[in-house]
Amino acid sequence: MGLRLRVDGDVVRGEVTFDRRQQGAPGIAHGGAVTTVLDDAVASLLVVLETPAVTANIHVDFRAPTLLHHPMTVEARATGRDGRKLHLTARLLDERATVVAEAQALFLAVDLEHFAKGGEALPEAWSGWGANAPG
Numbered sequence: 001m002g003l004r005l006r007v008d009g010d011v012v013r014g015e016v017t018f019d020r021r022q023q024g025a026p027g028i029a030h031g032g033a034v035t036t037v038l039d040d041a042v043a044s045l046l047v048v049l050e051t052p053a054v055t056a057n058i059h060v061d062f063r064a065p066t067l068l069h070h071p072m073t074v075e076a077r078a079t080g081r082d083g084r085k086l087h088l089t090a091r092l093l094d095e096r097a098t099v100v101a102e103a104q105a106l107f108l109a110v111d112l113e114h115f116a117k118g119g120e121a122l123p124e125a126w127s128g129w130g131a132n133a134p135g
């Protein structure tokens with residue numbers, strides 16, 4: 001879906017335009033696709049936090065239809081930490097800055113060994129992250 005994310009201070013921002021591949025109802029993005037974008041945005045905050053963590057849960061409020069072929073922006077920020085629990089939030093906004101969807105996510109910090117289960121090499125940049133997790 002061409003989601004582009006970047007770190008801007010302690011916020012993650014990005015742009016996405018949904019197309020027919022993410023269609024749910026005619027002309028409108030599927031809620032699962034919207035949730036994927038919000039989950040990806042909050043997950044990118046882990047770069048800011050330098051903490052390996054995984055989504056334990058994510059709650060999404062769909063405030064307005066997310067129209068296909070309309071450029072959307074997404075922004076995510078951390079709202080708090082309680083031990084291993086990272087509280088993260090993200091919003092998806094349309095061209096008029098109307099919030100079309102927002103998410104509250106709980107991530108749990110994990111040891112890097114958690115990802116070894118996937119059998120893939122981990123990004124080099126993650127090598128220094130382990131010291132912060134679990135918190």
Ligand SMILES: CCCCCCCC(=O)SCCNC(=O)CCNC(=O)[C@H](O)C(C)(C)COP(=O)(O)OP(=O)(O)OC[C@H]1O[C@@H](n2cnc3c(N)ncnc32)[C@H](O)[C@@H]1OP(=O)(O)O
Nearest residue numbers: 039043046051052053054055056057084085106108110126
């Ligand atoms: C570094 C970049 C990574 C990119 C990640 C991208 C985002 C993703 O898509 S991750 C993929 C989707 N998520 C997953 O695969 C996670 C699968 N789940 C798991 O591995 C485990 O359930 C995991 C790690 C979340 C929690 O297991 P575990 O470490 O044993 O925690 P556990 O001891 O059960 O619980 C710890 C605390 O969290 C709470 N908790 C755990 N799960 C939840 C939940 N789903 N909702 C609310 N609270 C929860 C527990 O109640 C407990 O709270 P307290 O300490 O107050 O009693």
